[in-house]
Amino acid sequence: xxxxxxxxxxxxxxxxxxxxxxxxxxxxxxxxxxxxxxxxxxxxxxxxxxxxxxxxxxxxxxxxxxxxxxxxxxxxxxxxxxxxxxxxxxxxxxxxxxxxxxxxxxxxxxxxxxxxxxxxxxxxxxxxxxxxxxxxxxxxxxxxxxxxxxxxxxxxxxxxxxxxxxxxxxxxxxxxxxxxxxxxxxxxxxxxxxxxxxxxxxxxxxxxxxxxxxxxxxxxxxxxxxxxxxxxxxxxxxxxxxxx
Amino acid sequence: xxxxxxxxxxxxxxxxxxxxxxxxxxxxxxxxxxxxxxxxxxxxxxxxxxxxxxxxxxxxxxxxxxxxxxxxxxxxxxxxxxxxxxxxxxxxxxxxxxxxxxxxxxxxxxxxxxxxxxxxxxxxxxxxxxxxxxxxxxxxxxxxxxxxxxxxxxxxxxxxxxxxxxxxxxxxxxxxxxxxxxxxxxxxxxxxxxxxxxxxxxxxxxxxxxxxxxxxxxxxxxxxxxxxxxxxxxxxxxxxxxxx
Amino acid sequence: xxxxxxxxxxxxxxxxxxxxxxxxxxxxxxxxxxxxxxxxxxxxxxxxxxxxxxxxxxxxxxxxxxxxxxxxxxxxxxxxxxxxxxxxxxxxxxxxxxxxxxxxxxxxxxxxxxxxxxxxxxxxxxxxxxxxxxxxxxxxxxxxxxxxxxxxxxxxxxxxxxxxxxxxxxxxxxxxxxxxxxxxxxxxxxxxxxxxxxxxxxxxxxxxxxxxxxxxxxxxxxx
Amino acid sequence: xxxxxxxxxxxxxxxxxxxxxxxxxxxxxxxxxxxxxxxxxxxxxxxxxxxxxxxxxxxxxxxxxxxxxxxxxxxxxxxxxxxxxxxxxxxxxxxxxxxxxxxxxxxxxxxxxxxxxxxxxxxxxxxxxxxxxxxxxxxxxxxxxxxxxxxxxxxxxxxxxxxxxxxxxxxxxxxxxxxxxxxxxxxxxxxxxxxxxxxxxxxxxxxxxxxxxxxxxxxxxxx
Numbered sequence: 001x002x003x004x005x006x007x008x009x010x011x012x013x014x015x016x017x018x019x020x021x022x023x024x025x026x027x028x029x030x031x032x033x034x035x036x037x038x039x040x041x042x043x044x045x046x047x048x049x050x051x052x053x054x055x056x057x058x059x060x061x062x063x064x065x066x067x068x069x070x071x072x073x074x075x076x077x078x079x080x081x082x083x084x085x086x087x088x089x090x091x092x093x094x095x096x097x098x099x100x101x102x103x104x105x106x107x108x109x110x111x112x113x114x115x116x117x118x119x120x121x122x123x124x125x126x127x128x129x130x131x132x133x134x135x136x137x138x139x140x141x142x143x144x145x146x147x148x149x150x151x152x153x154x155x156x157x158x159x160x161x162x163x164x165x166x167x168x169x170x171x172x173x174x175x176x177x178x179x180x181x182x183x184x185x186x187x188x189x190x191x192x193x194x195x196x197x198x199x200x201x202x203x204x205x206x207x208x209x210x211x212x213x214x215x216x217x218x219x220x221x222x223x224x225x226x227x228x229x230x231x232x233x234x235x236x237x238x239x240x241x242x243x244x
Numbered sequence: 245x246x247x248x249x250x251x252x253x254x255x256x257x258x259x260x261x262x263x264x265x266x267x268x269x270x271x272x273x274x275x276x277x278x279x280x281x282x283x284x285x286x287x288x289x290x291x292x293x294x295x296x297x298x299x300x301x302x303x304x305x306x307x308x309x310x311x312x313x314x315x316x317x318x319x320x321x322x323x324x325x326x327x328x329x330x331x332x333x334x335x336x337x338x339x340x341x342x343x344x345x346x347x348x349x350x351x352x353x354x355x356x357x358x359x360x361x362x363x364x365x366x367x368x369x370x371x372x373x374x375x376x377x378x379x380x381x382x383x384x385x386x387x388x389x390x391x392x393x394x395x396x397x398x399x400x401x402x403x404x405x406x407x408x409x410x411x412x413x414x415x416x417x418x419x420x421x422x423x424x425x426x427x428x429x430x431x432x433x434x435x436x437x438x439x440x441x442x443x444x445x446x447x448x449x450x451x452x453x454x455x456x457x458x459x460x461x462x463x464x465x466x467x468x469x470x471x472x473x474x475x476x477x478x479x480x481x482x483x484x485x486x487x488x
Numbered sequence: 489x490x491x492x493x494x495x496x497x498x499x500x501x502x503x504x505x506x507x508x509x510x511x512x513x514x515x516x517x518x519x520x521x522x523x524x525x526x527x528x529x530x531x532x533x534x535x536x537x538x539x540x541x542x543x544x545x546x547x548x549x550x551x552x553x554x555x556x557x558x559x560x561x562x563x564x565x566x567x568x569x570x571x572x573x574x575x576x577x578x579x580x581x582x583x584x585x586x587x588x589x590x591x592x593x594x595x596x597x598x599x600x601x602x603x604x605x606x607x608x609x610x611x612x613x614x615x616x617x618x619x620x621x622x623x624x625x626x627x628x629x630x631x632x633x634x635x636x637x638x639x640x641x642x643x644x645x646x647x648x649x650x651x652x653x654x655x656x657x658x659x660x661x662x663x664x665x666x667x668x669x670x671x672x673x674x675x676x677x678x679x680x681x682x683x684x685x686x687x688x689x690x691x692x693x694x695x696x697x698x699x700x701x702x703x704x705x706x707x708x709x710x711x
Numbered sequence: 712x713x714x715x716x717x718x719x720x721x722x723x724x725x726x727x728x729x730x731x732x733x734x735x736x737x738x739x740x741x742x743x744x745x746x747x748x749x750x751x752x753x754x755x756x757x758x759x760x761x762x763x764x765x766x767x768x769x770x771x772x773x774x775x776x777x778x779x780x781x782x783x784x785x786x787x788x789x790x791x792x793x794x795x796x797x798x799x800x801x802x803x804x805x806x807x808x809x810x811x812x813x814x815x816x817x818x819x820x821x822x823x824x825x826x827x828x829x830x831x832x833x834x835x836x837x838x839x840x841x842x843x844x845x846x847x848x849x850x851x852x853x854x855x856x857x858x859x860x861x862x863x864x865x866x867x868x869x870x871x872x873x874x875x876x877x878x879x880x881x882x883x884x885x886x887x888x889x890x891x892x893x894x895x896x897x898x899x900x901x902x903x904x905x906x907x908x909x910x911x912x913x914x915x916x917x918x919x920x921x922x923x924x925x926x927x928x929x930x931x932x933x934x
Contacts, residue, residue, distance in 0.1 A: 203568030447791030
């Protein structure tokens with residue numbers, strides 16, 4: 001079994017128009033910038049994929065990564081908890097113009113809905129959002145005398161995630177807090193593509209320390225020197241690069 | 245902060261009569277034999293704790309560990325998925341005599357109920373057990389055209405677990421498949437006591453490889469050479485040792 | 489060839505349908521044998537409920553590590569690429585539909601796909617383990633079983649008489665006499681021992697066998 | 712001492728109530744300052760929603776690791792005993808009641824314990840982050856805030872006018888003028904600036920302040 005994919009363009013080639021795509025990361029940490037940019041490249045040359053529904057904690061920052069995907073007009077709907085950042089203009093402008101739909105989900109509920117999607121749990125109850133506008137129209141029930149809101153699982157057609165090391169079986173480890181949503185999204189998507197800084201031999205990752213077992217991963221592509229969103233934004237970068 | 249406890253007897257001293265106690269392990273792997281035996285010692289010398297409700301995947305094997313706890317008559321009710329083993333006589337006899345109550349829970353549902361208890365999720369839906377005797381009287385609901393059974397969280401007063409290494413902050417790692425229910429139970433109990441083969445300095449466990457973060461652990465006690473249930477049973481051991 | 493397949497031969501037949509790279513859970517006991525018969529050039533990845541993915545064969549006697557066991561509590565070994573995880577993550581793999589195949593034993597299988605394999609009735613101590621989770625998780629749930637009970641009664645039946653493990657979950661049954669699919673709530677015969685007529689097989693089966701197409705010979709090596 | 716506490720001083724006061732060994736989540740922005748003022752001899756363990764327990768202070772400028780950040784996306788550092796985990800485990804800690812204290816900012820706090828701190832109304836882009844989870848998770852949910860808005864309107868009110876973050880969740884409010892508990896749906900005054908009379912304070916508060924016992928002087932060092 002060999003899940004490695006030789007190129008970024010091949011890694012994102014199967015994502016169709018209208019797909020639900022989970023994209024890992026919390027702000028820039030753990031964001032698979034290169035996979036996102038490969039998707040933009042494909043869109044620029046083929047017009048596809050478009051009308052995507054994207055699940056991410058945020059809504060992009062500056063003009064790279066998720067923000068660049070939105071800027072291209074590829075995203076129809078965003079499911080996230082916090083569509084703010086140091087430079088959220090790309091999303092904000094489209095949102096206020098009614099050009100992109102937003103489903104706002106509390107961060108813990110977002111994480112749990114994704115986990116539930118991966119774990120075959122169609123619904124669960126949480127105290128989060130009870131009595132607030134975000135619980136509107138959701139079933140409420142009491143357990144042990146406290147009210148809870150029922151939330152539904154969240155699944156995706158594809159997950160694009162970023163890991164630190166991966167092997168050809170798809171076993172992954174992450175770098176520090178860049179773990180965040182990445183392991184959860186891997187479980188909740190029909191097809192999970194991981195960009196990893198280094199592809200290693202099976203066994204090189206300690207069996208005890210594997211964070212995402214290979215069963216959750218369908219493709220692994222090596223990006224040896226991944227860009228960090230914060231660094232790109234400090235340098236004023238945009239994707240694709242602006243031609244003077 | 246120092247969560248280390250100097251002795252096994254002190255580690256189990258706070259468990260009252262009638263407590264709900266989760267005990268880690270899957271069969272013998274990951275079973276905190278020494279903590280269980282310390283609890284038996286306390287019962288023999290003080291008559292307490294009794295009327296315990298125990299949560300474990302199994303129901304003991306032979307005459308050591310959980311089986312010995314049951315043999316002492318300390319357990320009023322057992323919540324488990326598989327009360328069978330190579331030598332299940334202790335439980336079987338008491339069960340057939342009506343001396344111990346059994347709540348049988350499918351293994352995945354047991355794991356998820358414990359996780360839910362630790363994660364503040366009072367109820368969730370699962371396909372498991374739909375249409376079977378184990379779903380009797382439980383609410384059923386359809387999601388995406390499939391029927392699911394609603395299950396409730398499971399929490400405990402105490403968890404007795406076994407880990408490989410632990411630090412004084414309560415961070416834990418486990419040994420191979422001895423992980424099983426241990427990390428889940430740590431999250432679901434008001435007080436979690438971990439016996440560990442080695443207490444190490446904070447930082448000695450790689451921050452990336454911590455399986456149970458210290459927030460879930462209230463006490464750590466070192467048992468440098470823990471017994472393995474399979475070895476004890478092969479040697480025909482019983483606890484307390486039978487006096488000829 | 490004898491008049492029926494041995495347990496080992498049934499396991500061999502089931503193993504032939506497991507694709508290279510498939511994620512597989514084998515029920516405890518008899519189904520564990522399936523792992524031995526992976527066809528050359530194919531490598532499945534085995535999952536066990538107690539938190540291991542990609543474990544290897546049994547160790548030699550005396551080399552067991554009792555913290556490295558499968559759901560049947562038999563010792564296994566590590567391989568390059570093994571991963572450990574806790575029980576909730578393990579059953580997320582099961583319930584979440586991540587396994588390709590689960591192969592289980594059976595007391596009874598109904599033409600509806602219902603399975604009874606955990607309880608022989610109200611007597612004794614009930615024990616369910618992971619069976620009820622497995623039948624709802626894997627993309628394909630297959631059963632391996634003798635075609636009839638030790639008393640000669642059909643195990644493939646119209647409706648299960650024993651407590652159910654799951655409803656409408658089994659899609660293929662490998663028996664000591666035949667390979668039978670379950671489609672639209674009916675048994676569909678795919679393969680049978682060459683020595684056996686369809687009528688002979690029907691006589692040992694508790695519900696109607698549909699034969700909509702050619703029936704292949706069920707040919708299994710001596711093992 | 713000036714007529715009101717600075718943000719830094721409010722953070723200092725809140726920090727005095729955090730016990731040694733407490734697990735603490737500090738909301739993004741202003742509440743993050745609380746970490747700087749742990750009393751000597753006490754060490755709290757800080758949790759951040761994005762998957763770190765036990766992180767250390769901010770690194771020096773230029774030494775940031777952008778994979779080692781807090782929920783406010785500011786760089787932090789490792790300490791001996793830090794643990795990383797994913798978002799579902801992180802919010803299991805929150806929702807499961809494992810945190811001792813969460814300290815959050817507020818637009819409004821009602822005498823009922825209701826909190827509004829995520830939305831100033833239907834205009835603009837709504838963003839909630841982890842606030843709605845935090846208010847239902849920690850054993851103690853405290854708010855630090857100016858006593859009044861920039862326009863001088865009370866932030867401690869009878870009923871919140873802004874969209875709620877949570878219902879009946881706040882139990883203590885540290886303001887620029889006072890320390891106020893919420894008990895049985897009422898504001899209970901515990902401490903106030905010595906220069907301020909109860910009547911002065913009441914005049915700047917949008918719901919009745921109960922004074923069932925002695926009111927301590929709120930004394931905070933110059934910072």
